[in-house]
Amino acid sequence: MMQTYAISPLGMFFCLLLLLIPMSLSYYLKLRFVRSTIVSTLRMLIQLGLVGIFLTVVFEINNSFLNILWVMIMVIVASHSVLKNAELKISSLILPLIISFTTTNILILLYFNSFVIGLGNVFEARYFIPIGGMVLGNSLRANIVAINDFCNEIQRNENRYLYHLSLGAEKNEALIPYLRKSVRNALKPTLANIATIGIVFLPGMMTGQILGGASPLIAIEYQVAIMIAIYVATMMNVVLGIVLLMNRGFDDYGMFKKSILRPQE
Amino acid sequence: MPKKTTSEIIKMDNVCFNLDNKQILKDLSLSVNRGDKILIKGKSGAGKTTVFRSILGFQPISSGTILFKGEGLNSELVWNIRKKVAYVSQECDIGEGIVIDMIKEMFSYRSTASKFDNKKLLSMFAELSLSESILHKKFEFLSGGEKQRLAIIISILTQKDIFFLDEVTSDLDSTLKKKVVDIFYSNPQWTIISISHDPEWVRQDVNIFDFEKLQEGE
Structure with a gap:
């Protein structure tokens, strides 16, 4: 080696x-x-x-419980970071966000470790933690973009949103175009990464594996698998994040709650 | 107090609206019956638009009461009001992208899906001298007058019979202004509340609310 x-x-x-x-x-x-x-x-x-x-x-x-605990800590820090970077009050969404991050990421991780890699112990530290970190890190970035974008658009185009309510749209009907736009904006870089991988950039994990002495072929297999896992998890997290915002961020009249925003200094 | 007749659609009693310690509306009282044609006048900043926005539940009032068909405004009722009132706002900020896609989206909601009538759309385009080619243009690139006419046509296509019209003829020439006013006033069933500075809206049988006088009258 x-x-x-x-x-x-x-x-x-x-x-x-x-x-x-x-x-x-x-x-x-x-x-x-x-x-x-x-x-x-x-x-x-x-x-x-x-x-x-x-x-x-x-x-x-390599204790499964400890490994899960570690991934949970990553989830909590990620949720906190999303809200902080999206300039929302931490208390507004932290709990639902943690739950959504946990479910989607753990599900994807379990699927990945058991069916894709075929590990005997799906909580094996050497796989569970770093892959969890990669998936989480990527969906974190996309979530910040999506939530930020959604809050900005709904405020900048407030009149347009209100107009659609006045047409008789239910809250969710009027918000779907905003969801669509934010999810697209957030996922575009991930898709662009998938499309240009290998040519424009050599991803960190592949580089790491090659530097660590693995054969490029194994590195490539892992890279393909992890990119798909990232894309799937990111999409699920971003959509869930916006849906949470749609439910928690509006009052009974359908008005955006400015109170969930962190006051600007 | 005698029971209100069912023909009374909107009743505002001593409505005040303050924004950042500034009084926008002061003790406004207004009663609107089915079929009424009402014109609201007054300089900008007099709170005219606030009247529409508060009835639609977009802006909470500071004090007073608003009744819609005899029922006090609440978070359930406003969703109902929004399905019954056609609102055309001043900015005409109604969407973006290709016009026909935008219209399809507007008529994709549960409460609007069955209402779209392409024939009616095209006949109204002709009536208001709008070229059909704008259906395939981006809304952002239309002129102010085209946007206004489009918003007016959409409001009529929703088949509602109560209209809140906020300066909807400001960018139209006088022939078109007259045409639009004719359309809205021609149907005796329609309840029209219009905010405008255009003299075309002043006609016989039109109740005029002058906000300047109302506010200064204190």
């Missing part, structure tokens, strides 16, 4: 040095990203450091 080069501390330093480029761009263009670049990077360093230690232990123990 080929050896993977470990990145030396000096190498890591050079890598971090690259961040000066986006930070200076942000400074000159007043993107206000300097602070968040530093915070995000620090968070990544700490989180991955902890996860590295934690995963080593979890992989060794």
Whole structure:
């Protein structure tokens, strides 16, 4: 098996040095990203450091209950992150979102591990956790786009929405076009990724497997399978997320509840 | 108090509406019977549009009562009102995309699905000098006058008999203004409440509510 080069501390330093480029761009263009670049990077360093230690232990123990617990924590953090990034009040949707994320992702993961990979133990840490992370990470991004888009559109085109209510549309009938638009916008990048995979970019997992010494053929098999799992889970999560918003985000009169938005400072 | 006759459709009693500590409507009282033709006048900001929006349940009022066919406004009733009242708003912000697809979407709802009448649509296009070619254009690219005529035609196609019309003739030339007013006033069964500055809407038998006078009369 080929050896993977470990990145030396000096190498890591050079890598971090690259961040000066986006930070200076942000400074000159007043993107206000300097602070968040530093915070995000620090968070990544700490989180991955902890996860590295934690995963080593979890992989060794490989206890199904512990693995599920770990995926649940990922789900809770993801739900929180969706609401925070979509500028909604956390309390407004967190519980239903956690439930929706849990059901869809666990279902997809179980299906994937038992039928696609054919694992004896579907909660096997080495598969359950990283694949769960990939599926969740991707649907997270799409969910932020969709929920953001939906809230923005419904506010920007409020009169149009009200007009459709005045035509006699039920709330859901009038909201379907907004759902359609948000889901399309959120899923477009995923579909574009699937269509250009291998040519435009080599996905992280495949790269990882190849760097780790796996044959490119196995890496490709896994990549195809994981892309499909991501697409399916993302679609389910995004649609569910918007449906939740449609149910929780409107009052009895069909008016959008501005109270679920986080107040802008 | 005697029982209201069933012909009274809308009754507003001492309705006030405040927005950000500013009083938009003050003690407005209004009674509308079936078949009435009512014209609401007054400078912008006088709260004319608010009257429509509050009856349709788009804007909660601050105080007072609104009755629709004798029943107090509530979250169940407003959905019913929306199925009975045809509302044409000032901005004509009614949709986007190809016009014919937009219209099909509007007539795909449970309460509107059976109402679409293509013959009627085309005859109204002819009546209001709209070219059929706009059916295949994008709504965003239509002129203000075309949008207004389209919104008017759609409101009539919904086969409702109560109309809330908010400045629906502002972008039309005087011949068309007259035609539109004729259409709305010609049916004695139709209840028409119109907000407009256009003199075409002033006719005999039309009740005129001047908001400026109402608000200053205090």
